[in-house]
Amino acid sequence: MARIRSTRRLRCWMVDQVNINSGRYRGLIWDDDAKTMFRIPWKHAGKQDFRSEEDGAIFKAWAVFKGKLPDGSNADPASWKTRLRCALNKSPEFQEVNERSQMDIPEPYKVYRLVPMSEQALGTVNMKSPAKAGGRKRKCSDSEKMEEEEEVEVKQMKEEIEKIVHIVLQDQVDKPLDILKSERSQDSYHVSVKYLGREVLKCVVIGSDVRIAYQPSLPVPPMPMTDRFPCIQLPEPPSTLTSSPGIGPQLQALSNLLYLMEKGVMLTTSENGVYARRSCVGQIFWTGPHSATVGPHKMNRAVEPEKLFDKEVFRMELDHFRSCGGDPPRCDITLCFGEEFSDTEDPSSKLIITQITLPWAQQQVKEAEEFRESMTYLRDFASQSGDVTINLVPIPYP
Numbered sequence: 001m002a003r004i005r006s007t008r009r010l011r012c013w014m015v016d017q018v019n020i021n022s023g024r025y026r027g028l029i030w031d032d033d034a035k036t037m038f039r040i041p042w043k044h045a046g047k048q049d050f051r052s053e054e055d056g057a058i059f060k061a062w063a064v065f066k067g068k069l070p071d072g073s074n075a076d077p078a079s080w081k082t083r084l085r086c087a088l089n090k091s092p093e094f095q096e097v098n099e100r101s102q103m104d105i106p107e108p109y110k111v112y113r114l115v116p117m118s119e120q121a122l123g124t125v126n127m128k129s130p131a132k133a134g135g136r137k138r139k140c141s142d143s144e145k146m147e148e149e150e151e152v153e154v155k156q157m158k159e160e161i162e163k164i165v166h167i168v169l170q171d172q173v174d175k176p177l178d179i180l181k182s183e184r185s186q187d188s189y190h191v192s193v194k195y196l197g198r199e200v201l202k203c204v205v206i207g208s209d210v211r212i213a214y215q216p217s218l219p220v221p222p223m224p225m226t227d228r229f230p231c232i233q234l235p236e237p238p239s240t241l242t243s244s245p246g247i248g249p250q251l252q253a254l255s256n257l258l259y260l261m262e263k264g265v266m267l268t269t270s271e272n273g274v275y276a277r278r279s280c281v282g283q284i285f286w287t288g289p290h291s292a293t294v295g296p297h298k299m300n301r302a303v304e305p306e307k308l309f310d311k312e313v314f315r316m317e318l319d320h321f322r323s324c325g326g327d328p329p330r331c332d333i334t335l336c337f338g339e340e341f342s343d344t345e346d347p348s349s350k351l352i353i354t355q356i357t358l359p360w361a362q363q364q365v366k367e368a369e370e371f372r373e374s375m376t377y378l379r380d381f382a383s384q385s386g387d388v389t390i391n392l393v394p395i396p397y398p
Contacts, residue, residue: 190357197348213264257338274309289330296340331361
C-alpha cells in the first residue's frame with residue numbers, strides 16, 4: 001500500500017515538473033507531442049562542466065520533495081541522482097526508452113515513458129531484467145490487495161450505517177415502514193466540482209453510492225469496477241485556469257491539495273439519510289441543511305460514517321412547506337477540501353468545492369410546489385365560483 005502510493009506521488013510529481021518547468025530545470029521537456037515520454041537531463045556529476053544548481057536541479061528537487069535534504073546538508077548531486085534513478089526504475093509507471101535517449105552529446109539526457117495503467121494491469125510492459133519483472137509482479141499483487149482492502153472498507157461502512165438505521169427504526173416503530181424506506185432506483189447524486197470558483201466537472205450518479213477522489217494523471221482512464229463504489233475522479237486543473245494571470249501560488253496550492261485527496265470521500269444513501277466517510281489524508285469540511293451546530297463541520301477520518309442529510313428531517317420540512325408555505329427544503333450538501341468552510345463564506349474563494357444535490361429530494365420539492373400552486377388556483381377559483389369540494393387522498397413517500 002505504501003509503495004503504491006509512493007509511485008503514484010512520483011508520477012504526479014514528475015508530470016507536474018515537466019508541465020510547469022518554465023526553464024526551472026534545464027533540459028526537462030516532453031519528448032513527444034502526446035506527452036507520453038519526457039527527457040530528463042543526465043550529465044555525469046564528475047564532468048568538469050557539471051553545474052550542480054542547473055544540471056542537478058531536478059534530482060535535488062526530488063530529494064527535497066521526499067524530505068531527504070535537511071537544511072544545512074552538504075551538496076551531493078551524485079546521491080540525488082541515484083535516488084531519483086532508483087525511484088524511476090523501481091516504479092512500474094515508468095519505462096526507460098533507450099533508443100530515444102542521447103548520452104554521447106554535450107548535454108546528455110535520458111527518455112522515460114509513462115506506462116499506461118492498462119499495461120501495468122495486464123503486465124504487457126517489456127522489462128529488461130528479472131528484477132524488473134519481479135517488481136511488476138509485486139505491483140500487481142499490491143494493487144489487488146489495495147482493491148480488496150477498499151472493498152472491506154466499503155462493506156464496513158455499509159454495516160455501520162445499517163446499525164445506525166436499525167436504531168432509528170427501533171425508535172420509530174409506530175411509523176409505517178414504507179414511509180421510512182426509499183427505492184434504490186431513485187437514489188442519485190448531482191455532483192459539481194469547482195476549482196477557485198470555476199466549474200471543472202459536472203456529472204450525475206445513479207445509485208446509492210459514490211466516491212469522490214483524486215488519482216494521478218493517466219494516459220488512459222481506469223477500467224470500471226463492479227461491486228465497488230463508483231468513483232468520480234477530481235480532474236487536473238484545466239488550461240483555462242492555468243493560463244490565468246497571477247494564479248501561480250493558488251495553482252500550486254491546488255496541485256498540492258489534490259495529492260492529499262487520494263482515496264477521497266465516500267458517500268452512501270440509506271433509509272434515513274446520506275452518510276459520508278473521509279478516507280483521504282486531506283481534511284474535508286462540509287455544510288448541509290441538517291447540521292446540528294453552526295459553523296464549519298470537519299469530517300473526521302477513520303470514525304463512524306457521518307450523516308450529512310437527514311431524510312426524516314427533510315420529510316418534516318417538506319410537510320410543513322406543503323401545508324404552510326415558506327422556503328422550500330434544501331436538497332444540497334457542500335464539501336470543501338483542505339480548507340475550513342461555512343455557509344457564510346464565499347465558495348468561489350476556496351481551492352476545491354464540491355456541491356452535491358439530491359435529485360430525488362429535488363423532485364419531491366418540485367411536486368410539493370406544484371401541489372401548492374394547484375391549491376392556490378383552486379382557492380382562487382372557489383372564491384369566484386362558490387363552494388368547491390376537494391377529496392384529498394394520502395400519497396406514500398417514494
